[in-house]
Amino acid sequence: MSGSRPVQPGWVYLVGAGPGDAELLTLRADAIIRAADVVVYDNLVGDEVMARMPAGCTRIYVGKKAANHSMRQADICALLVRLAREGHRVLRLKGGDPYVFGRGGEEAETLVAAGVPFEVVPGVTAASGISAYAGIPLTHRDHAQSVVFATGHKKEGPVDLDWSALARPKQTVVIYMGVSRIAEIAAQLVAHGLPETTPAALVRRGTLPDQFVVVATLADLADKAEAASIKPPALMIIGTVVTMAPTLGWFQGG
Ligand SMILES: C[S@@+](CC[C@H](N)C(=O)[O-])C[C@H]1O[C@@H](n2cnc3c(N)ncnc32)[C@H](O)[C@@H]1O
Numbered sequence: 001m002s003g004s005r006p007v008q009p010g011w012v013y014l015v016g017a018g019p020g021d022a023e024l025l026t027l028r029a030d031a032i033i034r035a036a037d038v039v040v041y042d043n044l045v046g047d048e049v050m051a052r053m054p055a056g057c058t059r060i061y062v063g064k065k066a067a068n069h070s071m072r073q074a075d076i077c078a079l080l081v082r083l084a085r086e087g088h089r090v091l092r093l094k095g096g097d098p099y100v101f102g103r104g105g106e107e108a109e110t111l112v113a114a115g116v117p118f119e120v121v122p123g124v125t126a127a128s129g130i131s132a133y134a135g136i137p138l139t140h141r142d143h144a145q146s147v148v149f150a151t152g153h154k155k156e157g158p159v160d161l162d163w164s165a166l167a168r169p170k171q172t173v174v175i176y177m178g179v180s181r182i183a184e185i186a187a188q189l190v191a192h193g194l195p196e197t198t199p200a201a202l203v204r205r206g207t208l209p210d211q212f213v214v215v216a217t218l219a220d221l222a223d224k225a226e227a228a229s230i231k232p233p234a235l236m237i238i239g240t241v242v243t244m245a246p247t248l249g250w251f252q253g254g
Pocket residue numbers: 019020044094095096097098099100101102124125126127130175176177178203204205206207208232233234235236
């Protein structure tokens with residue numbers, strides 16, 4: 001029966017913590033947080049979420065910031081396997097949803113290969129949490145019939161995306177991890193057919209008390225973001241749905 005599933009020793013729980021606001025945790029995530037004896041967590045897990053961890057729970061930070069990996073992915077996977085084999089109730093807590101640009105799939109594959117039992121708990125991914133809090137519906141019958149999530153992160157060289165597929169009309173494009181590549185992304189979308197006047201937003205620390213929204217167009221998003229000194233984590237939302245932000249924005253922050 002849902003809600004009464006035990007949280008078991010020797011298991012790994014791959015849990016999405018949502019984009020920041022602790023009230024966006026699922027009931028299942030909260031139940032696991034209360035029962036875990038060790039948590040392995042990333043830098044995007046909000047402070048309010050971490051404050052819910054029981055006092056006796058061991059915390060292991062393995063956060064990654066672009067270009068500053070504190071623990072290699074292979075080592076994180078090995079750590080999860082070791083902790084589970086030691087008999088812990090292991091909470092692997094990730095920002096947003098574990099299966100959206102979170103390497104949750106790689107960690108689950110490792111657990112399968114090692115024979116470690118696991119559960120995956122979805123979280124509110126940044127795109128849905130932030131669009132709701134910024135007043136930007138991802139789809140709307142007057143604006144967009146499809147929505148695409150893409151990553152703007154590339155270790156080296158230019159961002160390698162299917163630009164023609166992203167530059168389609170009546171579509172919303174959400175770019176994760178794109179802050180350092182805004183000008184390049186905007187230029188590619190324009191080169192592949194989107195008008196320069198296409199509305200575009202950048203939302204920093206969405207759903208958190210200091211959420212900050214920049215509304216612009218593809219032509220000037222990079223300049224406006226630079227003028228506002230926007231640093232990660234921030235999400236780009238591109239498409240005419242962005243024009244709804246002034247009307248539908250409701251979140252005042254803290
Ligand atoms: C490694 S990805 C992880 C995505 C996560 N698994 C999810 O489902 O939201 C990190 C990127 O998500 C976006 N992101 C996550 N939380 C955010 C927030 N509160 N505000 C703005 N962007 C956020 C940013 O683009 C950030 O660079």
